[in-house]
Amino acid sequence: MATDEVRRRPKKKFSLLLSPITLPPPHHPQNQRSYYMKYLLLLVIMALFLTYHFSPQAIRNAKKRNVHHKFDKPNVIQATYTEEEDALDYSNDENIESHYDTAVAAAASNMSRPFQYIGDIDPASPRPWPKQEADWWSLHQTLVDRVKESESFSIKKRHDDDDSLLPQLIFYGDSITEGWNGTSFGNIPGPTRMWGEDEPSKIRKVFEKHFGSSSVWGQRAILPPLILGISGSRTCDFIWRIENGEFPKSTVLSEHKSQKLQRIYIVLMGTNNLGGGMLPDATISGMDASGRKILELHQQQCPTAPAAIVFSELLPRKDDHRAVKMCPPRCANVTALEPFQSFMPAIQKVNEALPGVLRGWKEDYPDSKIVLLSSQSEDDANGVDSDNIPIIQCGQDMFAFDSEEEFDAHMPDRLHPNAKGYDVWARCIKRGLEEVMDHTINLL
Ligand SMILES: *[C@@H]1O[C@H](CO)[C@@H](O)[C@H](O)[C@H]1NC(C)=O
Numbered sequence: 001m002a003t004d005e006v007r008r009r010p011k012k013k014f015s016l017l018l019s020p021i022t023l024p025p026p027h028h029p030q031n032q033r034s035y036y037m038k039y040l041l042l043l044v045i046m047a048l049f050l051t052y053h054f055s056p057q058a059i060r061n062a063k064k065r066n067v068h069h070k071f072d073k074p075n076v077i078q079a080t081y082t083e084e085e086d087a088l089d090y091s092n093d094e095n096i097e098s099h100y101d102t103a104v105a106a107a108a109s110n111m112s113r114p115f116q117y118i119g120d121i122d123p124a125s126p127r128p129w130p131k132q133e134a135d136w137w138s139l140h141q142t143l144v145d146r147v148k149e150s151e152s153f154s155i156k157k158r159h160d161d162d163d164s165l166l167p168q169l170i171f172y173g174d175s176i177t178e179g180w181n182g183t184s185f186g187n188i189p190g191p192t193r194m195w196g197e198d199e200p201s202k203i204r205k206v207f208e209k210h211f212g213s214s215s216v217w218g219q220r221a222i223l224p225p226l227i228l229g230i231s232g233s234r235t236c237d238f239i240w241r242i243e244n245g246e247f248p249k250s251t252v253l254s255e256h257k258s259q260k261l262q263r264i265y266i267v268l269m270g271t272n273n274l275g276g277g278m279l280p281d282a283t284i285s286g287m288d289a290s291g292r293k294i295l296e297l298h299q300q301q302c303p304t305a306p307a308a309i310v311f312s313e314l315l316p317r318k319d320d321h322r323a324v325k326m327c328p329p330r331c332a333n334v335t336a337l338e339p340f341q342s343f344m345p346a347i348q349k350v351n352e353a354l355p356g357v358l359r360g361w362k363e364d365y366p367d368s369k370i371v372l373l374s375s376q377s378e379d380d381a382n383g384v385d386s387d388n389i390p391i392i393q394c395g396q397d398m399f400a401f402d403s404e405e406e407f408d409a410h411m412p413d414r415l416h417p418n419a420k421g422y423d424v425w426a427r428c429i430k431r432g433l434e435e436v437m438d439h440t441i442n443l444l
Pocket residue numbers: 106107110
């Protein structure tokens with residue numbers, strides 16, 4: 001894999017904004033010459049400024065540096081992770097809790113990065129990130145190019161009659177999905193991700209093992225998989241992304257095979273809606289709109305091929321310091337400025353609503369295959385939803401660990417999996433794929 005293509009994210013911020021300049025009008029004729037001199041000087045300075053800032057080099061630098069929406073990233077400061085804390089007894093849950101609640105929360109609330117409140121925006125109406133978010137825009141463009149490139153692959157024509165061909169896998173989502181390729185905004189994530197030095201390459205190997213060209217799936221797939229994730233993505237910008245190039249436009253198979261399943265969309269979307277202070281109900285409607293947009297676009301592009309979605313519940317997130325930081329404006333009690341202590345109640349509420357949401361999709365797109373991946377464990381009731389939305393109960397394969405220690409071993413920053421985490425989650429996704437294929441393939 002091309003590790004040299006990913007760069008360490010530079011820390012410095014960079015601004016192209018000029019402060020406003022006002023000049024007094026010349027009142028006296030004797031001042032006029034000095035007024036024009038000043039004016040000329042100003043023009044020269046501005047010309048130099050513009051020449052520098054719009055030179056190709058400066059534009060490249062600015063592109064590298066411009067990411068202001070760093071809210072999705074864990075605010076866990078390295079400095080709080082001292083040797084002393086390393087030596088904590090991690091078998092004692094209380095120690096872990098106090099470690100996170102005090103040191104990390106204190107450091108996090110001290111961070112320069114502002115909390116980006118999105119609670120008042122419409123979760124379902126398409127909305128890209130601001131233009132100055134150069135890393136977001138450049139990754140979006142990269143993903144658009146990858147979609148185009150994928151579409152231009154000559155399909156394994158010799159296999160076109162081969163009924164054992166499997167659909168292309170398309171992974172849609174935010175930083176958790178982007179992480180499958182070891183990056184965040186196209187770069188190696190900073191230290192707050194708490195990944196080991198070689199984690200990105202380990203994760204790529206995990207991906208390759210489960211879904212890559214040498215995997216059981218990959219060997220028979222029509223086309224190589226696509227990872228279409230961008231850090232920080234929320235439902236509204238996700239919808240914009242797929243309306244603007246991150247959705248394949250072509251059918252994969254030749255006409256006489258066009259009724260076959262061609263692509264499977266593996267989706268995790270909504271985590272950052274909650275993270276931006278959006279309430280569960282709005283988050284649910286954003287997730288609903290995201291799934292429906294995929295189904296709608298699929299129907300437009302491949303009218304005869306059924307759609308297939310493996311939809312992931314929100315993964316548990318235990319980065320409690322961020323929930324605390326949302327207050328104000330988003331508080332448990334806004335009068336008393338009492339913050340929320342955890343994202344988990346909101347996540348639970350969203351996840352409980354999902355079977356009903358997916359049932360709605362199935363009603364409107366009856367030919368589609370829709371599967372829900374859930375962190376319920378096998379012994380929880382209602383394995384198959386009454387109206388036939390299959391629910392895959394992944395339990396620990398979806399991070400439902402009772403022990404904090406186990407959880408942290410798979411999600412070191414309490415929000416994003418590491419290689420070990422992706423490896424277990426892949427099992428859950430593969431069970432979803434088996435279900436989509438009506439158990440005609442054995443992936444585990
Ligand atoms: C918060 O910031 C101040 C000033 O930069 C620093 O002195 C202090 O140690 C920081 N506190 C934490 C908990 O990081």
